[in-house]
Amino acid sequence: MSGAHDFDVIIIGGGLVGAALALALQDSGLRLALVESGPATMLPDDGSWDSRIYAISPGNARFLDSLGAWSDLDQSRVMPIEEMRIWGDEGAELDFSAYEGGAANLGYIVESRLMQAGLWTRLQATDAVTLLVGTRCAALNLEDGQATLHLTDGRVLSAGLVVGADGANSWTRTQAGLGVETSDYRQHGVVANFATSRAHGGIARQWFREDGILAWLPLPGQRMSMVWSTAPQHARQLLDLSPDQLCAAVAAAGQETLGELQLLTPPAAFPLRLQNAEVMVRPRLALVGDAAHLVHPLAGQGVNLGFHDAECLARVLSGRGLQTDVGDYGLLRSYERARQMDIRAMQLLTDQLHALFGSRLPLLGALRNWGMKFTNRQKWLKRRLMAHAMT
Template sequence: MSIWRPEVSPQADSPHPNPEGTTSQSTKPASGQAAGDLLLGEGANELLRERKFDAWDSRIYAISPGSRGFLEQSGTWALLDANRIAAVEEMRIFGDTGAELDFSAYQMGVPELACILEGSALQHALWQVLQTQDNLTLLHPAQCKTLTVHDGQAELALQDGCCLNAKLIVGADGRDSWIRQQAGITGNPIDYQQHGVVANFACTSSHRGIAHQWFQADGILALLPLPDNQVSMVWSVSPERAVQLLALSPDELCAQVATAAKNTLGGLHLITPPANFPLRLLTLEHITAPRVALIGDAAHNMHPLAGQGVNTGFRDARQLADILLARGVQTDCGAAQLLRRYERKRKEDIYIMQATTYGLKHLFNNTNPLLRTLRNSGLAITNQITPLKKILMQHALN
């Protein structure tokens, strides 16, 4: 767990704005789920000391152009190895009867639809940026004990006896957020009855910068481009099917993935061991409480089929920072009206992404013949309407 707090007032033109009086807490995000915030997790010191770039990380993020701009502004993007980042120039989505929906960067008028990079590399770069800021005190490792909210401030007690007082606590501590629990923000997670199986492969046919996705009766398979003609897999399947996939030999797994992908990328060679993680939906009525704001997985969980979890979390961080920096004469960064403003501005975006992923998952994970016809017809018709495709993609580019 890492905790940091700013020591000086923010400057509007600072490349690393940190509103005075805030304390942020983070832990390592739950496996396979991106917290989508600037707060790093457990093990960051080990990443800093022992970072090796020989093996590929099977946990990858699809970073939108909007999130990339945010990372560039903070100085993080410049620290990433460009040789380990792949641009997504096109997306091809297939229904379970052959219907297809395509998106291209050229059609959208942008250099790329997204960039694919490793989670560990992003965490490492973020941690480096944090350590260059002279307006932060980093407490790492640290373990929280209690959170007490008073009228004018919050008090965060640590297990080592240290006590932090702040006007605002930002909870970025993952899907099982301790801050969320302590603040009394409750929600009822919905189990998707699916696990995400992840692994990386080398392929014999060029991926040409195309992200492929297949909606199938038994799950959703995505193959995302990596450098050197490699791809990263996210296969959302039932828990039972996930166990079966993990038990396969490397050659057997490659054969099954290639078959499910219609041999689009030719033969496959496994380059990282497969892993899996449970998928769930978490929708919260409130993402703030007195003196507390949630961002990233602490504020929302969604299905990974759209690759928007990390980007939604980055938009949380961007929105909260914008509101705090534009607060004018308001000296209390944890004031209730500021937190209400943050919550209002984030609700629509979060709802759209959660509703879209929830609806698509259930639309295609359904054996109803009528729905099968409608969903595939919908893909085919949408693919012929360029203005509609631009509207659908625009939100994902932010």
């Protein structure tokens, strides 16, 4: 129902999740605005690689395709994952293959910047979304009849619903007075891209090591992207190494599986934490993506959960009855209820894995390695785990 507001829905934050939500709502007939404090993402023309990469599930690739933001991506920079191999700290091995799961692939490795530019190209081509780029928010009031957003340039916008898609330190969430429950993993994720002297064969590799969790994700050609989740002090040491020293340390940690490495992008580190907003919705407010929840990156699911939020909220808003207000609490609660199980299940899985592999207790060491060997023998269990991760 369109009221006397400037917009029906204002989305704050045009990262991957906010941009995807805006596109998913473009045919809903709702009057939409997207407020992004940074610039619209453009691809650099020097062909350089982004050190922030994502493992996108096949289900989310289909979602992005339905928004027109997948098939237009430069496919020579998108790497399908054919197999995943995981090693425990006592040599146990677990592997998942697309062939075994009866699928063409297990997902795709894509640069953050490439996907972001793909979404923004689509946003700029539609007149269904008013884009307010480089715009800063000053204050948000959630009232009975409408939400009012004050911008720092003096403009005042009103809407039936405001969606916070503004990341882990969400300004929107804070303005709405919503707290978060946070648990610090006391780990940083160190990311960098490398050229490799041996072919990766489309295999994503992950080692649960004494000093953390090391992932090597295949990029097109002889390249790979690393995410090493490790103690802050070790992360600092890795960042302080010269490029040659870092290549040698990373190659050794991965048992030289891909031969010699050459650094393509300078390493960067991100603090890792588990986080949940106390609620995902309030009357006239909904949170999506990292503004609502954070998970450990060991399962590569953060942005996948966010895309599921965007798809679900768009479905709920587009499918509401004609007389239903977009900011109606009951309507927004149905979005929250629909998403809670998926989010909690993924947080529990990654949290438990992190705890299991972080423990130095010998009994847990034996248990986790036994658990990996056991899982590897259970084809039905592997198929179920794969089916879940591929949605």
